[in-house]
Amino acid sequence: MAKRPARQFACRACGAVYPKWMGQCEACGEWNTLEEIAVEPLAASSPRASSKGRRVKLEGLEGMAAPPPRIRTSIEELDRVLGGGLVPASVVLVGGDPGIGKSTLLLQAACKLASKGERVLYISGEEAVDQIRLRALRLGVGQATLDLAASINVADIVATLEAEPDVRVVVIDSIQTMWLETVESAPGSVSQVRACAFELIRLAKRKGFSLILVGHVTKEGALAGPRVLEHMVDAVMYFEGDRGHQFRILRAAKNRFGATDEIGVFAMTDRGLEEVSNPSALFLAERRGNIAGSAVFAGLEGTRPVLLEVQALLAPKSGDNAPRRAVVGWDSSRLSMLLAVLETRCGVKLSGMDVYLNVAGGLKVAEPAADLAVAAALISAATGMPTSSGEVYFGEVGLSGEVRQVSQADARLKEAAKLGFDKAVLPRRIARGSARTKPPEGLTLREIGHLSDLVTADMEAE
Numbered sequence: 001m002a003k004r005p006a007r008q009f010a011c012r013a014c015g016a017v018y019p020k021w022m023g024q025c026e027a028c029g030e031w032n033t034l035e036e037i038a039v040e041p042l043a044a045s046s047p048r049a050s051s052k053g054r055r056v057k058l059e060g061l062e063g064m065a066a067p068p069p070r071i072r073t074s075i076e077e078l079d080r081v082l083g084g085g086l087v088p089a090s091v092v093l094v095g096g097d098p099g100i101g102k103s104t105l106l107l108q109a110a111c112k113l114a115s116k117g118e119r120v121l122y123i124s125g126e127e128a129v130d131q132i133r134l135r136a137l138r139l140g141v142g143q144a145t146l147d148l149a150a151s152i153n154v155a156d157i158v159a160t161l162e163a164e165p166d167v168r169v170v171v172i173d174s175i176q177t178m179w180l181e182t183v184e185s186a187p188g189s190v191s192q193v194r195a196c197a198f199e200l201i202r203l204a205k206r207k208g209f210s211l212i213l214v215g216h217v218t219k220e221g222a223l224a225g226p227r228v229l230e231h232m233v234d235a236v237m238y239f240e241g242d243r244g245h246q247f248r249i250l251r252a253a254k255n256r257f258g259a260t261d262e263i264g265v266f267a268m269t270d271r272g273l274e275e276v277s278n279p280s281a282l283f284l285a286e287r288r289g290n291i292a293g294s295a296v297f298a299g300l301e302g303t304r305p306v307l308l309e310v311q312a313l314l315a316p317k318s319g320d321n322a323p324r325r326a327v328v329g330w331d332s333s334r335l336s337m338l339l340a341v342l343e344t345r346c347g348v349k350l351s352g353m354d355v356y357l358n359v360a361g362g363l364k365v366a367e368p369a370a371d372l373a374v375a376a377a378l379i380s381a382a383t384g385m386p387t388s389s390g391e392v393y394f395g396e397v398g399l400s401g402e403v404r405q406v407s408q409a410d411a412r413l414k415e416a417a418k419l420g421f422d423k424a425v426l427p428r429r430i431a432r433g434s435a436r437t438k439p440p441e442g443l444t445l446r447e448i449g450h451l452s453d454l455v456t457a458d459m460e461a462e
């Protein structure tokens with residue numbers, strides 16, 4: 001007798017599966033995101049029903065054929081994050097908030113590819129064909145020989161792709177609008193999103209085209225988020241940025257064919273997304289010199305150095321409340337640590353103050369190398385002394401206040417010199433004759449071993 005399949009519930013935000021419904025997902029902590037999913041037929045069938053397997057062929061590591069060449073989109077910032085271009089028969093998921101510019105980016109990429117003679121299909125479940133044409137016109141890419149379709153029916157899409165010859169790249173915008181008749185739930189549900197993606201991915205692998213899936217990140221949790229698909233695809237990139245800012249950053253979260261620490265920087269203009277090949281200049285464009293509480297961090301995003309402004313603001317805390325620690329673009333526990341180090345090791349008292357910290361431009365910094373720049377901004381805010389406008393900072397700060405080495409100091413220094421900075425504050429070279437090449441022309445180095453060196457110098461200058 002066939003056993004009644006057990007019920008299963010999956011989280012729309014992260015895809016975790018549970019045998020019973022719960023109010024909060026234990027994996028990601030989101031509330032009210034669990035929904036019932038169809039139990040996969042394989043799990044439901046009894047072991048007796050499974051047919052006997054065939055022997056698979058075993059092979060050695062050697063004897064690989066040359067990998068097929070990558071398909072370059074000619075949008076440098078995108079190609080870099082992809083690891084050098086799209087890989088045939090691979091699947092890339094592009095996630096991001098609604099309205100951040102995913103459709104714009106992919107339409108631009110699709111048009112570029114099409115104008116290079118690649119066969120590209122752009123299938124939208126969100127916009128009518130005329131809307132896409134209008135957008136392409138606005139982007140100034142209207143003449144590209146792109147194949148457009150508006151459809152949400154995956155069976156139709158699969159039938160079309162089966163019949164079309166020489167398809168190289170397919171864009172599906174978005175996976176949450178796609179629908180398979182055989183799955184009994186609404187578009188955007190975990191079951192639909194997974195089943196539709198599975199069908200499309202299988203076809204991409206079989207036919208050898210490169211598949212790009214768009215996935216909206218939804219905070220409200222009405223739709224299944226891209227994380228539900230992360231394990232099914234070859235690469236995951238997130239398109240980020242504040243709606244209030246011009247900058248958009250494409251970041252790889254997973255990449256089977258490349259590094260995940262590269263970023264692509266774009267600016268949203270009235271003619272679509274423009275590549276920003278020199279992000280430092282853009283991030284520093286609005287910086288005003290001579291204001292206390294600001295310091296420039298020479299950071300690294302992937303292989304690329306990026307200069308950023310770190311801003312700190314201190315205000316006396318109100319009443320008996322605990323002081324506020326508000327951070328944008330950096331790690332708040334790292335800030336607490338730095339404040340403790342400044343107070344205990346350097347005698348800079350900030351515990352009676354509300355602290356606001358902001359990485360200008362909307363970039364999120366993950367590097368511990370930013371410690372020194374953050375400390376400089378905090379010290380500058382505390383003393384009211386602006387840091388010199390020609391100065392950059394980098395270095396990790398340890399719990400005893402020591403300033404530690406960080407990777408790729410040379411690349412950071414070079415970028416600083418390129419942008420006209422004349423002084424860098426950085427960790428002291430460790431003795432053992434560690435080789436630092438000569439600093440770039442026009443840049444003087446100030447190597448410090450302890451955070452208190454930064455404090456004393458600033459207090460002395462006062």
Ligand code: TYD
Pocket residue numbers: 096097098099100101102103104105135138139268269270271272273
């Ligand atoms: P879109 O690509 O539709 O976002 P997504 O697909 O991620 O939901 O981008 C929509 C936003 O981008 C919209 O607010 C308008 C803006 N935009 C421009 O500023 N310039 C342009 O040329 C285009 C096409 C869009």
Ligand code: MG
Pocket residue numbers: 099102103104126173
């Ligand atoms: Mg869109």
